[in-house]
Each structure stands twice: as structure tokens, then as C-alpha cells.
Amino acid sequence: MQLQAESKHIEHSEFVSFTVAGQAFCLKITQIREIRRWSPVTVLPHAPADVLGVMNLRGAVIPIYDLSARFGLEQTEASERNVVIVVSAHDKPVGLLAESVSEIISINPDDIQDTPQVDSRNTMDFIQGIISQNDEMVRIINLDAVISSPEQVGL
């Protein structure tokens, strides 16, 4: 159930792939609570650029992150066509803004390649591994690294 910290231990399972700023990413299907259409969020004053604001998820206030900005890519101009992927990070629901959801892919753990050594520290932290799908590179997101614990956010 839990995503293992090391990519080696990822069991054969299903991933949901989606695009963020034109690049393909994926998250393990069990990490995802639901996927919603984008609707305007309430802006948080003094929030960092990658925190879009907060959204009402059936009575709970959840923060929404712009994945693109979080990865250091350009900020997403959110529109109706975009989606919010609600995941559970640090036992709290968190929304991630993505361009669009592509498909569900089934991955054999052996097909997962380690993230190649690159200079960017953030990239190394955020990307847990990569898979080749239809000649396209799909990046597996390390959710715990991308979503810092709530105490650190916004400070």
C-alpha cells in the first residue's frame, strides 16, 4: 500500500500518468484519492508561487499546489481543462494541479529505471525513478519529497 522510499522496492502495480508543463509524470494509483476538475481556489495571502491556494473538499480545507511551479517549470495558467489530483501526503489530503490526466499504466518493477544522476538537487529528490512508456519518458514522483510537511509550507 505504502510507496516505498527506494525505487527498487516498488511492486508491480498500476500508475496514473499525467502531464505537467508538457512533461509526463506518474503517481502510484494507491496514492491518489480522487481526481477533480479544476475550479478556482481561494488564494492564500503571502503564499509561495507554487501554493495556489486552498480548496473546499467536502468540508475540509485542503491546499492546492502547482506541480509545474513546484518542479521549477513555468507556472500553470489554470483553466477548466486542468485537473486537480487529490493525494494523501503526510496523512493529509493535498491537491496537485496538473495539465491533464493521460492513462493508467501497469508497470513491472523491473522496468523502473533509477533517476539518472543530474545536477539539480530538487530533481533528484522529487523524481523517484523513470519508466519508458511508448517511447516516452514517464517520471515517477516522490510524493513525500514534493509535498513538504504542512509546517514547512508557507514559511
Next chain:
Amino acid sequence: MTGSIMDTFFEECEELLEAMDAGLAAIEEGDQDPETVNAVFRAVHSIKGGAGAFGLDELVAFAHNFETVFDDVRSNKLQLDPKLVQLLFRASDHLSDLVTCARDGGQVDADHHKVLITALGEYIDEEEEEVVFEPMGMGAVFDPAPISAVEEVSYDIRFLPLKEMFATGNEPYFLFQALSDLGALTVRMDDSELPGFDAMEEGETYLSWELTLITSQPRSAIEAVFEFVEGLCELSISTDGDAAAEADALAALNAAFGVTSVEEESAVDIPLEQPEPEQVESPTSAEVDIIETVEPEAEPEQGTDMPAETSKDASKSKSSGPKPTLRVELDRVDRLINAVGELIINHSMLAQQIANLDATDLRDVETELEGFKTLARDIQEGVMAIRAQPVKPLFQRMARIVREASAATGKTAKLVTVGEATEVDKTVIERLADPLTHILRNAVDHGIESPEDRLAAGKSKAGEIRLTAAHRSGSVCIEVKDDGAGLNRKKIHQIAIDKGLVPDNIELNDGEIDNLLFLPGFSTASEISNLSGRGVGMDVVKNAVTALGGRVNIASTPGKGSTFSIILPLTLAVMDGMVVSVAGHTMVVPITAIVETMRGNDDMINNLGADSTLLSIRGSFIPICDVASSLGLRDGSSREPAGVYLLVETENGDRSALAVDDIHDQRQVVIKSLDGVCGNVPGVSAATILGDGKIAMILDPESIVTASSSAAVFDTDRRMSNAIAS
């Protein structure tokens, strides 16, 4: 014994300790009512009884000493003088410590324990001390104890348990066992009231007992055995010589009892030998056994029994019980509160949806919707009332703080509490304990002068600290007022400069100096005293209160004393807010913060310097704070005259005008904490969900004003005071 029974015991202990403290406080005030003494005695006794059942020997031993002294007071052998009352207070504090230690583990201060036992011992009459009994000595054998004393008296005891006695889990068997420890006991059960099998009703009592006890112990020892079931049974104790005439009275009582006890007609198949009601905690079979073991012993001497009794003190048996209460897990209440919160949000959503409908006649729907709203409010208030508790227990704990603090400092201080019945949310009460403790210790340590100084200043020797709780327009105000020397502002300022907390070239006004106390790391005690002055001081108070959505004020008059006021919201879940729009965003401002609202026009706005604007209202000028730019939602430079100004008052009494675009509505909003969602957002205290399902920020006017004015960098003095205020 399972842990849960122990938990119940400790819960009860807490209530009993409270009752004890309340009683002692009343006695100190000069309450002469014997019932007050009795109440304290009963509380100590019940703690002792329960502790005995759990084998908490230290607690039992101490409670016993304590109780013995009280018993003497009760029987007027001891006169209550202030010295004794002080001792009793200390003993009650210690008893509370012992209970805490028994619950959480740990050890009490052994020396203190001994000192108190010795001190109590001085009051204990040696003979009286012999009156030891095991109220719940379950392990003891049911054998008549050896009779040692010379003078033996035969007591006839008639014991008729009421059904309530079994409902509280008491067992006649244990009572008899305790009696048998006092001397030779014969027991005879009277089953003459036992109806036929068909007529028997569940939960009813039909049995009574006649007991003969030959003992050297005084009558009070026998009464003490029945202390636990006082008011739960008909009891009469008489010595040999008493007239038997009153047997009729009991018969009449029995008859009356039989008549009034017509209850549910649920016929149950209880075996005939099993006359006890089913509510009894112990298993049915065990109970039958007990009764049977009692009976054979009673048989042989049956003939010598002379049923006779004297009617017992009426006031004693008719002790009015406390209001019936219900213990509920806090979780359940909190779930309910959340659900009600959702209900209120749901209502406003529904209302908005209906308002958007393109229907022609909505009057009926709207009427019903109004009813829905009223009901939702009722439920919400009801649920909140469950969480609301009087501050009395908290205040009582504070009495102890003051006692200890004055003992440690050699000062004489008296705590006067006002408004103990004021009800506050449970969480607030819990989280207020620490800040209040701090303030009170400070009041004794720094506020109240030494007795000599007080006399020199023409005050009474004993300082008075007044702890007041009151509801004040939607908030709760808790005040600690001492009649001490007041804040030494010069010293406070100097210390703040010495510690580098403020630059030394800045003039501060009195209010600002007072607020220096709240700076982290501020401590005026030249030497670190045991009480206050651990370096963590009033900033802890401020943080704790701010975390509850409240604020602290200080007022001080040199030579007259200081007043610390804590102002708190009534509930933590719902508040009344004004819905405003700020740069296109919908936000909520707490009503409690708003003094006045007004539409602005250009005439009222005056520029002051390059950046500042003042609003003139009825001749006074109030700095304007643009909410949008303060929150970073609009560029500060493009300042246009705002539509509406909300006048708010900050902690130190300064007024500011919050500029917002428009006011939409005033409504009750459910507070959704942002903790764990996005950390601390400056200017925002929480969020809420509006009728359209959107989230709106709940603004914190205090921090908006602070943030806004600290932006005016050129004004060093101003910034300084803001740094202090924050």
C-alpha cells in the same frame, strides 16, 4: 480490576477533590454549616474507600489521617481555627498530589508527606484513631473479630437497602464484612417483604437485614461503615435498651416504599433466591452465593434479635443528590460539533442555491429555510453548551497556586474568585490553566509586596488577588487583578534595554513598556526564583492566549496594582463574522474585533506623509490600513479610496480603520483551522466555507494592522511599538 474501573475511580477522584476544595474554601470563608464539613469528609472518605480497593496504600493512609481529623471536626471535638484550615488546605493539596501520583506514577515529596502526616497527627485524638475499617476489604474473611476492649455494647442495626444502593454498585455483604471487623456480628435477613414470584419486579429490593453487633467500638464507628450508602438505605442503629416501639414506623415506611415503587411491568424470571436487582455490577451467581453465606451465620442467634430502632437524623438520610450528569467521551461531542458545523455550511449553501433558482414564488421555501436556520442554530448552541463548562474547577486550582506561591515567597496573598459559574469551552479551560498559573505566580512574586512594605504603604497586610471571569459581548473576559505595587515601568524598560530587546534611544509610552513583558526572554526577577522568572515568562502566556484566538491586556497603576485581562472567544468552532470583499476576494472579519463600520468618502481621508492616510471620524484621526495591500493582494502604491472602513481596536487600545471594498453580509461562520494545511499565514487566523462552497479567509485584524504599519519603514518609533505589540 481492569484499567477502565481505575480510570473511573480517578475521574471520580477529580470530582471529589474539587468538591473537597470547594468545601474547604467555603469553610475558610466562615461557612459553619455542618453539611459543608460533611461534604468534605465524604469526599475524602470516598477517595480513601476507592483507593483502598485498588491497594493504593499511601493514598489510603494519608486520606485516613486527613479524614480522622475531619471526623473530629464533624463531631465538634475539634474547633476549626485558621491554622487548622490552612493545614487542611495543604493536606488537600497533598491528597490531590497523591492521587495524581497514583494515576500517572511518580512519587510525592516524601518529606512533605511526613510533615503533613505529623501535623495532622497532632490533631488526632489517639482513641479515635482506632476507628480503622476496611470499607471495601474484599479479601477479608467473614469472621467475627476478636473482642479486645472491656466495655461491650450490643447494637441492633436495622438495614433496609433502597434499590438505588444497588444501582451504585454497593453490596450489603461488604458492609456486613466491615461490621464484623468491629465485633461479633449476627445477621438475620428479613425476607417477609419478598412478594410471590409473579409479583416480583426487576430492579426492586425486597430484603432487609437485622444485625446485632457486640462491640467495644463507639456508635460512630458503625455509622462510618454505612457512610458510603448514606441516603441509599433506611438505617437505624440502636443499643440494647432502646424501645422496640418504633418497629411500626419502619413497617409503615416499608409499606410506603412498596407503594411508590411501582415501576415498569416487565416480568422477568429471576430465581427466587435472587432478590437483588440486576443492575448490580457483580455477576448474579456470585451474589447469590454471598447471600447464602451470610444467612447461615445469622440463623443460630436469630432468637436474640430485637428489631428496634431510632429514627436516624433526617437531614442525613435525605442528602440531596447532585444533578444527574452523563459522562460522554469528548470524541463523540467533537464529532457532533463537526457535523453541526457541516450542517450550518450546508444550510448556507442551500440558501444560496435557492436564491439562485429562477423560480417565481419562493416564499414558502424561504420560510422553511428560515426554520432550518433556527434549528441549526439551536443544535449548534446546544452542542456548544455540552462543551461549555464552568470555570470553577480551574479557579479552584488557582487557589492552590496562590497558596503555594505565597508560602514560597513569604508573602500573604489571598485569592478572591468572582464569576466561577461562567461557562467556557472545555478546550479553553484546559489551555488556560498554564497561562493563568503564570500570571498568578507573577502576581504574587512581583505584584504583591512583602507584608512590611504593604503595611508601610498603608495597605492591609494580606495582598488580594482577584480572579474574575465574565461574559462580555460574545467573548469571555478573565481578569487577574492584584492590589500590589503595580508594574515598575522604569525597571521593565531598563531590563528590556539591558537585554537588548529594545534600542535605548527610543521613548516608549506606558502601554508599550507594559507590553515589553510579553517579549520572549524577558524576566524581571533579578535572581531566578523558584516561582516565576525562569526566563520563559509572559510570552508563554501571550502565545497560549493567542493560540486560543484571544488577547491579553495589561493595565497597571503604580502603588495600586496591576490587572491582566485575557479576552477569549466564546467558542472555538463558530463565530459571527462580517463578510467583506477585498480586491475581489471574499473574506471574513470577526465581528468582535469591529467597533464600527462606515462608508468612506474622500472628505474623510487625510494624507500624512508620503504613505500614510488617516481617516477623520468625529474629530479624531485614525490610521487607515488597506487590507488588500497588507495581504499582498494589491500593489500598495495604487491606493484608491476604499468603499468601506471597518474600525477595529487593537490590543493596546489603538484604533485602526481597515479599508475593504465592500461589506456583503453578517453571518455565523464555521471556523476551519489552517493549521496543518498551510502553516502560519500572516494576517489570516483561519478559514471558513461560505454558502457557495468557496473558502474564505478569516482575517486577524490585529496582525493586519501590525503588518501594515510595520511596512512604513521610515517611522522607526512606530515600527518599534509594533515589534513590541507583536
